[in-house]
């Protein structure tokens with residue numbers, strides 16, 4: 001174990017640039033390395049992926065990562081690759097060639113991290129078992145999705161335990177940013193953790209830079225007035241969460257009429273409209289994003305200063321997670337809920353759809369043609385599958401329990417909005433954490449603001465985000481954590497060496513995208529340039545930009561900066577020297593080898609001749 005931890009620290013340094021783990025990470029990683037099933041509850045921004053990526057590297061072999069959204073998966077895969085880890089995502093957007101390439105690396109045992117959706121894991125687990133591939137670790141990200149409530153529930157999450165046994169029952173680490181004691185035990189049951197034999201690690205949920213408040217409104221019309229009042233402050237980047245698509249559009253229109261730069265965002269928009277709305281928000285052309293709750297998972301916009309909920313969310317989990325998208329850069333941010341007594345009615349009606357009353361169910365089971373709304377019918381079908389009424393008297397207890405839990409969540413949200421006590425204390429106690437002192441809410445006051453960022457720092461931050469994020473996936477996930485970006489913008493390193501030494505960057509990432517980072521910060525790229533052929537470098541950069549634009553991927557994924565430097569310096573003359581460059585794998589070689597060698601012949605002059 002001490003050896004494994006030492007190896008883990010070395011890998012952390014190489015791939016992430018941190019000298020050591022944060023305390024909560026260290027406990028989780030220690031537990032995973034010891035082979036225990038582990039439930040890790042770490043708040044957003046707590047460095048969750050490190051908790052399975054580093055063990056994956058220590059174990060060798062394959063780690064399967066269950067991730068809820070393709071977009072999120074693509075970001076995570078791109079970030080892992082940029083940090084020098086062998087990673088891929090298995091999802092419906094792949095073509096046959098890409099799928100075959102993944103299988104080739106699976107059979108060769110060279111793939112460390114394979115990201116899959118829970119739906120895909122069902123078939124993948126059969127395929128892996130058939131191929132005799134036994135993962136060393138199963139990681140379940142956003143593990144609270146296993147619980148049957150809220151907007152993000154997906155039935156496939158309930159079968160993760162079965163898939164896990166199919167692939168030889170590897171140790172499992174479940175990660176979530178938000179889980180009550182109930183949800184924790186649900187996660188453990190679904191993933192088939194052995195009772196009393198698994199380890200739970202809880203990081204602190206308190207985010208002192210967030211301020212919590214509730215604005216009571218009298219009627220529906222009053223919500224817009226309350227929102228406009230909130231926006232009249234100096235808050236810059238704002239997310240407004242609204243319950244329906246129609247409402248997001250209506251609110252955005254009203255905000256635009258009132259002079260705000262606002263845009264709606266929901267699943268019903270065309271792909272290109274969604275992408276451009278998100279891009280506008282990420283690049284500060286839109287100040288207020290009005291979105292449905294389901295669309296925000298994985299959003300990485302660090303300088304959101306205000307998150308407003310148009311109406312009461314169904315669960316404290318959902319509320320804390322969505323509100324928690326504010327202030328990811330560590331600066332002061334407000335989380336405000338607009339609330340009217342009676343807001344919970346909608347959620348209670350929804351509950352009657354998810355868990356229809358017994359008599360409705362029994363009638364539908366007896367007579368499938370009986371009149372019922374489509375979604376009630378779907379629930380009846382799902383519950384018939386689960387409760388198997390055809391094989392004798394039904395045991396209602398499990399469903400009654402689940403419904404009861406969902407009801408208690410709604411009550412907890414009502415209390416959060418309506419009670420007189422400290423908001424933060426109520427939220428954190430709901431998550432099982434005791435709070436000594438509130439850092440700020442409308443019940444305790446304490447509204448403190450950090451001084452605005454220096455304009456030069458702000459400009460460097462914007463340049464960094466533009467260069468590093470937003471292109472890898474529709475959510476604009478950045479390769480670097482918000483606090484690392486901020487540190488780079490505040491104290492820009494002058495050289496590649498200084499950059500590699502910055503905690504959170506590290507040598508691998510610096511070698512791959514160091515040039516991009518240093519250029520964005522206004523520092524000069526690594527000084528190998530003196531030996532380089534300027535026409536060749538120019539030609540290589542133009543070629544790389546063209547391919548990157550055509551493929552819709554960041555330039556460094558086409559060809560790493562280090563490889564480009566070496567090519568421009570005339571270090572490559574043939575295929576075999578090209579194959580030795582950092583980041584040039586068999587696929588790059590097969591796809592671009594000829595083109596690169598042609599550029600070298602056409603534009604390169606031997607630097608020794610000069």
Ligand SMILES: [Zn+2]
Pocket residue numbers: 422423424425438439440441442443444445
């Ligand atoms: Zn308070």
